[in-house]
Amino acid sequence: MLDVKKIKEDFLIFQRKIKGNNLIYLDSAATTQKPIQVIEAISNYYRNNNANVHRGAYTLSEESTMMYENARQSAAKFINAKSSESIVFTRNATEGINLVANAWGLEYFKADDEILLTQMEHHSNLIPWQLVAKKTGAKLKFIYLDRNGELDLSNLENLINEKTKFVSLVHISNSLGTINPVRDIIKHAHNYNIPVMIDATQSVPHTFVDVQELDCDFLVFSGHKMLGPTGIGVLYGKEELLDKMPPFMGGGEMINEVHLDWADYRSIPWKFEAGTPNIAGAIGLSAAIEYINSIGKENIEQHGKRLTQFAIEELEKIDGIEIYGPKFNRGPLVAFNIKNIHPHDVSTILDEYGVAVRAGHHCTQPVMQWLNVPATVRASFYVYNSFEDVEVLIKGLKKTKEVFAGVY
Amino acid sequence: MSIEDLYSEIVLEHYKEPHNVGEIQSPEIFAKGFNESCGDDIKIFARVKDNKIEDIKFLGKGCAISQSSASMMTDLLKGKSINEVKEFIKAFNKKITGEENFPEDSDEWFELSALKGVIKFPIRVKCASLAWHTLAQGIRDYENKLIRRNNEQL
Ligand SMILES: Cc1ncc(COP(=O)(O)O)c(C=O)c1O
Numbered sequence: 146m147l148d149v150k151k152i153k154e155d156f157l158i159f160q161r162k163i164k165g166n167n168l169i170y171l172d173s174a175a176t177t178q179k180p181i182q183v184i185e186a187i188s189n190y191y192r193n194n195n196a197n198v199h200r201g202a203y204t205l206s207e208e209s210t211m212m213y214e215n216a217r218q219s220a221a222k223f224i225n226a227k228s229s230e231s232i233v234f235t236r237n238a239t240e241g242i243n244l245v246a247n248a249w250g251l252e253y254f255k256a257d258d259e260i261l262l263t264q265m266e267h268h269s270n271l272i273p274w275q276l277v278a279k280k281t282g283a284k285l286k287f288i289y290l291d292r293n294g295e296l297d298l299s300n301l302e303n304l305i306n307e308k309t310k311f312v313s314l315v316h317i318s319n320s321l322g323t324i325n326p327v328r329d330i331i332k333h334a335h336n337y338n339i340p341v342m343i344d345a346t347q348s349v350p351h352t353f354v355d356v357q358e359l360d361c362d363f364l365v366f367s368g369h370k371m372l373g374p375t376g377i378g379v380l381y382g383k384e385e386l387l388d389k390m391p392p393f394m395g396g397g398e399m400i401n402e403v404h405l406d407w408a409d410y411r412s413i414p415w416k417f418e419a420g421t422p423n424i425a426g427a428i429g430l431s432a433a434i435e436y437i438n439s440i441g442k443e444n445i446e447q448h449g450k451r452l453t454q455f456a457i458e459e460l461e462k463i464d465g466i467e468i469y470g471p472k473f474n475r476g477p478l479v480a481f482n483i484k485n486i487h488p489h490d491v492s493t494i495l496d497e498y499g500v501a502v503r504a505g506h507h508c509t510q511p512v513m514q515w516l517n518v519p520a521t522v523r524a525s526f527y528v529y530n531s532f533e534d535v536e537v538l539i540k541g542l543k544k545t546k547e548v549f550a551g552v553y
Numbered sequence: 554m555s556i557e558d559l560y561s562e563i564v565l566e567h568y569k570e571p572h573n574v575g576e577i578q579s580p581e582i583f584a585k586g587f588n589e590s591c592g593d594d595i596k597i598f599a600r601v602k603d604n605k606i607e608d609i610k611f612l613g614k615g616c617a618i619s620q621s622s623a624s625m626m627t628d629l630l631k632g633k634s635i636n637e638v639k640e641f642i643k644a645f646n647k648k649i650t651g652e653e654n655f656p657e658d659s660d661e662w663f664e665l666s667a668l669k670g671v672i673k674f675p676i677r678v679k680c681a682s683l684a685w686h687t688l689a690q691g692i693r694d695y696e697n698k699l700i701r702r703n704n705e706q707l
Contacts (some may be wrong), residue, residue, distance in 0.1 A: 486617075487591075487593075487615060487616035487617060488591070488616075489591045489593075489615075489616040489618075489677070489680060490560070490616045490617050490618070493556075493559065493674060493676075493677060494556050494560075497555075497556050504591060505590060505591050505592060506591075506592040510592065513592060519591070519592040519593055519594070519614045519615070520591050520592040520593070544556075548556060548557065548560050549560070549565065549617075551562070551565050551566075551569065552565055552568060552569045552617075
């Protein structure tokens with residue numbers, strides 16, 4: 146059991162009142178709040194160590210470089226990567242996906258090659274591939290959803306074939322909560338030597354993700370969804386694959402020798418980090434990792450499961466509610482709608498109780514089309530949420546129904 | 554300001570049974586609007602005759618605010634001239650953003666002022682304006698088409 150009360154004290158934002166109420170933050174799948182430890186790590190860096198990395202031979206630059214590279218090591222350890230050279234710092238998961246789609250895709254895809262995605266991808270794992278497909282003539286294929294909101298793998302034998310050149314899919318869906326059997330899919334794709342990228346944005350914050358055990362070729366996540374600051378993310382890639390990719394962006398930091406008409410690039414991972422990186426962001430991410438480790442991934446996962454289970458049980462008691470996604474074995478979030486009440490109206494009324502939930506399409510419009518709804522309400526949980534938070538949510542939903550009582 | 558002011562009886566009445574829902578075949582004015590942040594969409598159709606909005610209808614999915622706003626808008630604008638409609642849209646935009654007050658004792662504005670609560674919920678202003686912005690776009694397209702047709706005839 147997590148000591149939520151104690152954890153909440155580390156998050157100063159919970160001292161705030163929203164319309165006179167305590168803040169009940171149920172939108173961690175969009176971005177998490179930040180503990181004081183992360184905020185102080187960033188602020189201490191700017192106060193004491195700030196200098197550009199990999200440049201000067203003076204004390205501050207050395208310190209700054211070391212802190213940045215240590216952060217890389219802690220990110221590597223966090224997902225059990227073999228080496229820190231396989232960790233590329235990006236702005237966020239989206240940038241990591243774009244990097245691979247462009248650097249790998251433009252280099253290796255030809256007309257009529259197939260890229261396999263799923264129907265439940267976040268737009269950030271769909272649009273980059275649409276763009277690359279347009280440029281290369283490659284085709285997008287999809288693993289579709291079954292009735293429960295899980296991947297229908299019955300057709301996988303056909304979907305993965307000689308034409309398939311890349312597979313990219315989400316580990317835990319941010320709109321349905323589905324946990325995908327990524328390990329099986331990776332295994333299957335590897336039978337054909339097809340590289341697989343995992344969008345682990347919603348899984349890395351909550352469960353232990355081991356890139357060696359998964360044997361994925363690429364994996365991305367965002368720091369801001371795991372207590373870290375915005376503007377820092379991670380792309381993991383197997384070293385031999387990163388080596389085979391040309392740079393995505395050019396500029397300073399990513400080069401060795403530069404002439405007017407040619408240049409020699411640095412080795413990985415720096416080859417992919419053009420320009421001054423988000424040094425403070427990486428240091429903040431490292432502090433977030435430390436914080437998560439101090440609580441323990443297993444505890445976090447258990448806590449998320451319990452809260453989600455409790456929320457689903459309580460939601461089911463409300464008349465006219467529809468809950469989306471698999472019933473069991475799901476990530477720490479629940480999406481739903483109340484009959485005849487638009488999610489936007491639900492969210493506005495919940496805000497009166499200090500409850501922050503997301504109402505919208507969650508950057509997964511194809512999933513909304515599949516559900517045949519314009520949008521859903523989504524409550525998502527993290528370490529600072531308690532069972533009482535869920536109770537306030539339920540109370541707010543009952544009030545919402547009262548406000549709309551005349552509509553039935 | 555309470556939540557009941559936002560979801561007033563008038564707003565909920567229109568949400569429950571919106572007026573002027575449907576399509577108009579080969580309309581002079583047509584536009585589609587989309588609210589990216591919530592995924593709502595709306596289509597507006599209008600029949601223009603003698604420079605007047607003879608009929609106007611809408612189709613769409615959306616929240617109580619956007620649906621009731623579209624319902625009231627279509628009620629009000631029917632029968633007005635294009636220029637009157639353009640002026641009305643401008644006036645509505647000023648009122649819904651809080652730049653101007655809703656008139657206190659105007660029959661015309663009586664129902665619409667039920668949307669007044671939105672001013673205190675800045676994120677929801679977009680919902681209230683969706684139909685109006687969409688219609689404004691439709692009118693611009695319509696007028697551009699007229700200009701092009703005139704030019705071709707010259
Ligand atoms: C599953 C998933 N993938 C990718 C992203 C994109 O993350 P970011 O916007 O930080 O790049 C998100 C964020 O909403 C997500 O939930």
